[in-house]
Amino acid sequence: MIVMKFGGTSVQDEEAIGRVISIVGSRLKEKPLVVVSALARVTKVLCSIAEEAEAQHEDAVKNSLAQLRERHFNLAKALLSERPDLLENCLRDVEARISRLETFVSGVCQIGELSRRSEARIISTGELLSSTIIAYAFNAKGISCQWIDARRMITTDDNYMSARPDLAITEANVKRIIGMESKGVDLVLTQGFVASTAEGSTSVLGFEGSDYSAAIFGMALTAERVEIWTDVDGIQSADPRVVSNTKRIVALSYEEAAEMAAMGARVLHPLTIEPARKKNIPIMVLNSKNPECKGSTVLRGDESPDGPKSVASRTGILYIKVASPKIEGVTAMLGKVFAPLYANKIYVTLAKATESEVYLVLPEDDDRLEAALKSIESWADVTVYRDKALISVIGRNIVGLEGLGDKVIEASGKVYVANVSANMLSENFVIDSERLSATLDGIHAYIFNR
Numbered sequence: 001m002i003v004m005k006f007g008g009t010s011v012q013d014e015e016a017i018g019r020v021i022s023i024v025g026s027r028l029k030e031k032p033l034v035v036v037s038a039l040a041r042v043t044k045v046l047c048s049i050a051e052e053a054e055a056q057h058e059d060a061v062k063n064s065l066a067q068l069r070e071r072h073f074n075l076a077k078a079l080l081s082e083r084p085d086l087l088e089n090c091l092r093d094v095e096a097r098i099s100r101l102e103t104f105v106s107g108v109c110q111i112g113e114l115s116r117r118s119e120a121r122i123i124s125t126g127e128l129l130s131s132t133i134i135a136y137a138f139n140a141k142g143i144s145c146q147w148i149d150a151r152r153m154i155t156t157d158d159n160y161m162s163a164r165p166d167l168a169i170t171e172a173n174v175k176r177i178i179g180m181e182s183k184g185v186d187l188v189l190t191q192g193f194v195a196s197t198a199e200g201s202t203s204v205l206g207f208e209g210s211d212y213s214a215a216i217f218g219m220a221l222t223a224e225r226v227e228i229w230t231d232v233d234g235i236q237s238a239d240p241r242v243v244s245n246t247k248r249i250v251a252l253s254y255e256e257a258a259e260m261a262a263m264g265a266r267v268l269h270p271l272t273i274e275p276a277r278k279k280n281i282p283i284m285v286l287n288s289k290n291p292e293c294k295g296s297t298v299l300r301g302d303e304s305p306d307g308p309k310s311v312a313s314r315t316g317i318l319y320i321k322v323a324s325p326k327i328e329g330v331t332a333m334l335g336k337v338f339a340p341l342y343a344n345k346i347y348v349t350l351a352k353a354t355e356s357e358v359y360l361v362l363p364e365d366d367d368r369l370e371a372a373l374k375s376i377e378s379w380a381d382v383t384v385y386r387d388k389a390l391i392s393v394i395g396r397n398i399v400g401l402e403g404l405g406d407k408v409i410e411a412s413g414k415v416y417v418a419n420v421s422a423n424m425l426s427e428n429f430v431i432d433s434e435r436l437s438a439t440l441d442g443i444h445a446y447i448f449n450r
Contacts, residue, residue, distance in 0.1 A: 001237040005035040009231040010288040014078040038126025054114035058148035079137040082408035090136040102299035122159040127191035144185040154195035165204035174220035209268040219275035234296030253301040263392035264314035316364040319385040340375035344368040411442035
């Protein structure tokens with residue numbers, strides 16, 4: 001069995017879904033489990049509906065719901081025009097889901113209060129709608145498809161908007177349910193991103209969590225591979241929207257892919273890697289608009305070549321210097337700085353320490369940071385440098401890549417922090433944001449075009 005996950009851009013309209021049906025149809029002998037996201041941009045619309053409902057903006061909510069209904073109805077009609085029997089049933093099912101959403105959102109509007117639990121229920125509707133229509137579309141093309149609600153299979157904690165699955169319970173659920181409901185059909189189809197708590201309330205795996213869902217299903221079924229279908233030719237050596245002349249990475253290790261995700265590359269959901277790594281299941285990243293391309297494969301480290309794989313970047317970075325007026329020692333400095341950061345759940349990207357100073361690199365948009373810094377300022381001087389960017393060169397055995405540091409300084413004008421990650425998989429540099437584009441181009445060309 002294989003798992004095939006299709007993201008929002010791969011299922012955004014009639015043409016895209018037609019490609020999905022063709023791609024899946026070519027793999028029926030491998031017994032695919034198909035995982036789909038919401039249609040492109042639908043989750044953003046649902047997030048807006050939730051916000052407007054909390055603000056009690058009833059007209060805005062009604063307008064958005066009407067557009068949501070129209071888009072899904074039109075898609076169903078386009079895909080099922082030749083099968084009026086299936087179209088009638090599909091429209092009935094879609095209407096039932098949207099009507100339930102309307103009723104629920106109306107309640108949120110009335111009280112003007114949106115809990116995380118309610119928000120998860122609202123934004124999960126996109127996957128339920130898209131998967132319903134796509135399942136009917138497969139059947140209309142003569143490919144027998146069984147729709148399964150992912151909430152029956154993936155069981156999570158009650159952190160509704162960024163839920164963590166209980167992998168043992170989930171694995172048992174997936175094996176039992178897929179085993180029963182895959183009999184007598186060509187494929188089974190379910191949703192990414194969507195799950196439920198042990199009590200049965202809807203939860204979601206965090207934004208862009210459909211990749212994570214696919215990896216969990218793959219782990220539970222000990223799949224031959226997990227295919228992640230996107231709109232680019234595999235994993236690139238840099239973000240092609242920012243850097244010109246990027247190159248496709250043919251193969252990389254689980255660890256390199258995880259490092260890329262952690263350092264800002266839009267490759268895979270950061271949690272996707274671990275379930276696949278548990279059972280040594282390859283993850284393939286493929287392009288639904290160019291299915292002939294072999295894409296990229298994420299696999300075991302000893303099956304991946306050494307050397308640089310990618311240049312990743314993150315903007316909205318703070319560089320913070322904490323200086324004690326006396327010699328504290330490295331252990332004491334780290335302990336005193338990280339205690340309030342941990343208490344306020346602040347995510348730190350990089351950290352370096354001396355006997356009296358600590359240097360931190362962390363995301364700029366964390367509202368809880370102010371409280372942590374106030375605590376630190378009671379015993380140390382704190383200097384915050386804003387408008388910084390982080391560049392990371394990622395790959396196995398790249399530490400000491402000749403001339404890299406000099407090239408970053410030459411392109412950026414100034415490097416605030418240069419750091420090798422603890423796992424030795426990346427070299428990282430903090431620079432001024434205004435120099436990011438030029439530095440990325442220069443570093444990428446230096447590494448991959450020489």
